[in-house]
Amino acid sequence: MKKVRVRFAPSPTGPLHIGGVRTALYNYLFAKQNYGDFILRIEDTDQTRFVPGAEEYIIEAFEWLGIPFDEGVHIGGKYGPYKQSERKVIYLQYALELVNNGWAYYAFDTPADLEQRRAQAEAEKKTFQYDARSRGGLCNSLTLTPAEVEQRIHADEPYVIRFKYPENSEILVHDLIRGEVRINSNLLDDKVLYKSDGMPTYHLANIVDDHLMEISHVIRGEEWLPSAPLHVMLYQAFGWEAPQFAHLPLLLKPDGNGKLSKRDGDRLGFPVFPLLWKDPKSGEISSGYRESGYLPEAVINMLALLGWNPGTEQEIMDLPTLVSLFSIEKISKSGAKFDLEKAKWFNHAYIQMAPDTLLLDLFQKELQKHNIHPDTDYLLKIINLMKERVHFIPEFWEQCAFFFVAPTDYDEQVIKKRWKPGTDVHLKKISDILSSVQPFNKEKAHNLVMEYIQGTELNMGQIMNSFRLSLVGAAKGPDMFEIIDLLGVAETQKRIARAIETIIVN
RNA sequence: GCUGCAUUCGUCUAGUGGUUCAGGACAUCAGAUUCUCAGUCUGAAUAUCGCGGGUUCGAAUCCCGCAUGCAGUACCA
Numbered sequence: 056m057k058k059v060r061v062r063f064a065p066s067p068t069g070p071l072h073i074g075g076v077r078t079a080l081y082n083y084l085f086a087k088q089n090y091g092d093f094i095l096r097i098e099d100t101d102q103t104r105f106v107p108g109a110e111e112y113i114i115e116a117f118e119w120l121g122i123p124f125d126e127g128v129h130i131g132g133k134y135g136p137y138k139q140s141e142r143k144v145i146y147l148q149y150a151l152e153l154v155n156n157g158w159a160y161y162a163f164d165t166p167a168d169l170e171q172r173r174a175q176a177e178a179e180k181k182t183f184q185y186d187a188r189s190r191g192g193l194c195n196s197l198t199l200t201p202a203e204v205e206q207r208i209h210a211d212e213p214y215v216i217r218f219k220y221p222e223n224s225e226i227l228v229h230d231l232i233r234g235e236v237r238i239n240s241n242l243l244d245d246k247v248l249y250k251s252d253g254m255p256t257y258h259l260a261n262i263v264d265d266h267l268m269e270i271s272h273v274i275r276g277e278e279w280l281p282s283a284p285l286h287v288m289l290y291q292a293f294g295w296e297a298p299q300f301a302h303l304p305l306l307l308k309p310d311g312n313g314k315l316s317k318r319d320g321d322r323l324g325f326p327v328f329p330l331l332w333k334d335p336k337s338g339e340i341s342s343g344y345r346e347s348g349y350l351p352e353a354v355i356n357m358l359a360l361l362g363w364n365p366g367t368e369q370e371i372m373d374l375p376t377l378v379s380l381f382s383i384e385k386i387s388k389s390g391a392k393f394d395l396e397k398a399k400w401f402n403h404a405y406i407q408m409a410p411d412t413l414l415l416d417l418f419q420k421e422l423q424k425h426n427i428h429p430d431t432d433y434l435l436k437i438i439n440l441m442k443e444r445v446h447f448i449p450e451f452w453e454q455c456a457f458f459f460v461a462p463t464d465y466d467e468q469v470i471k472k473r474w475k476p477g478t479d480v481h482l483k484k485i486s487d488i489l490s491s492v493q494p495f496n497k498e499k500a501h502n503l504v505m506e507y508i509q510g511t512e513l514n515m516g517q518i519m520n521s522f523r524l525s526l527v528g529a530a531k532g533p534d535m536f537e538i539i540d541l542l543g544v545a546e547t548q549k550r551i552a553r554a555i556e557t558i559i560v561n
Numbered sequence: 562g563c564u565g566c567a568u569u570c571g572u573c574u575a576g577u578g579g580u581u582c583a584g585g586a587c588a589u590c591a592g593a594u595u596c597u598c599a600g601u602c603u604g605a606a607u608a609u610c611g612c613g614g615g616u617u618c619g620a621a622u623c624c625c626g627c628a629u630g631c632a633g634u635a636c637c638a
Binding site for chain 1: 562564567568572573575576584586597598599601631632633635636637638
């Protein structure tokens with residue numbers, strides 16, 4: 056059997072969309088399951104859309120995700136180069152081969168000419184299509200004499216090479232996900248294969264490269280399905296064996312039904328890109344999963360299940376597990392909406408499974424942003440106490456800040472509800488009780504404080520919440536005596552004193 | 562407009578003619594965890610399988626039509 060070789064082929068026109076990441080992931084899973092190769096090819100045949108930094112972004116994104124390539128622009132390989140602009144020289148000969156054997160032709164119509172045709176057709180409520188019916192009336196090597204064609208080319212007149220569809224023939228695309236898709240060639244237009252700027256279009260380049268790189272399976276987004284017949288015909292025209300095709304369903308926006316777009320993310324509060332991206336032209340910033348505090352394993356797991364599932368009830372799966380369970384047959388046919396809540400749940404689950412050393416590293420980076428550099432042991436204790444409450448890495452700061460900085464202001468709602476005249480007296484007493492526990496022991500302190508509260512005939516919630524307010528600044532956080540244990544009795548007493556001083560009840 | 566693809570709980574989905582008046586997960590709601598918030602645990606509610614016709618003893622599952630949604634329709638990928 057032929058070796059499985061798949062490719063992920065983005066064009067460097069901006070940051071990598073999360074849908075693209077999923078496409079790449081499915082390619083990777085399929086390749087690895089079949090002991091095949093996973094290749095990164097850059098499709099930069101449109102020079103006008105080139106965006107600096109995009110290629111580096113793509114590579115960095117996969118590094119962060121932990122999805123390695125076997126061959127690609129950044130690592131080379133036997134089938135290089137892996138960037139289409141560097142393969143420029145090879146495409147013309149293939150385009151010419153098609154012209155010579157009658158599968159393609161030169162066309163000299165200018166964009167303006169065609170635009171006019173389209174406008175005219177529209178005025179007549181018709182649609183213009185460059186196809187078997189219209190090509191006889193246009194300016195190309197089918198209507199011009201060979202001498203005229205040669206003369207135009209010699210005069211450096213701009214031209215394109217178009218594919219010549221056979222008239223009225225049924226084209227069959229076999230798709231691994233959708234089964235057989237049929238379309239009549241009359242409905243298709245003679246696509247440009249080779250542009251007047253000397254570059255191939257996607258259609259030509261992708262067929263030539265896939266063939267030369269011995270790609271066995273083309274797994275790509277559904278948006279390519281309409282041009283799949285062209286690709287099938289191209290393989291036929293070259294006399295090459297076509298790879299197998301699988302067209303993936305789209306990733307949809309959470310509200311409405313459209314395709315998930317760049318705008319949706321920041322509008323609805325989740326990233327659409329793996330890494331933060333700053334547009335080099337506009338300076339516009341789009342958030343990334345990495346910077347938003349997602350763990351790459353969680354992103355992969357969540358993405359894998361958006362459009363595929365193993366058919367069992369298992370939801371938490373790491374990369375190796377996904378590799379072993381993946382199958383193209385189980386990919387669903389319809390689009391999947393991104394679900395922020397589920398993503399949150401996955402990330403929380405992965406934070407629970409993450410090794411302390413990783414969490415420590417991530418936590419330290421968060422703290423560095425606030426110029427705080429605490430002791431490692433102290434951090435590890437906080438991580439163990441707090442990790443089950445965090446969904447995203449930045450919460451290690453948002454929810455744990457009070458372990459490093461004493462509160463300066465106190466939640467008004469809580470003051471109003473819990474801080475009554477006399478509260479200060481009780482807190483001072485608790486402060487004294489804490490001093491009496493030598494050495495400090497959280498169970499013992501807990502018992503003594505509870506005993507005291509019972510003696511006061513006061514509601515425990517009242518006292519404990521004002522106490523909490525003094526240490527945390529709000530009515531949230533883990534067990535009070537765990538906090539005291541970490542903060543230390545001296546710091547606790549300082550905070551109590553400060554709260555009493557600051558909070559004055561009328 | 563034309564062409565193609567799709568259509569099961571709010572969301573992701575299981576299900577491939579019969580122990581399914583449809584199972585799981587997220588979200589939601591309730592209870593528990595005797596300071597808070599979060600988390601966790603337990604439980605509950607939620608889909609007549611887009612609609613209409615067939616085929617069959619029997620259909621979410623097969624066929625046809627319709628509706629809706631999405632994609633494509635560039636010298637972009």
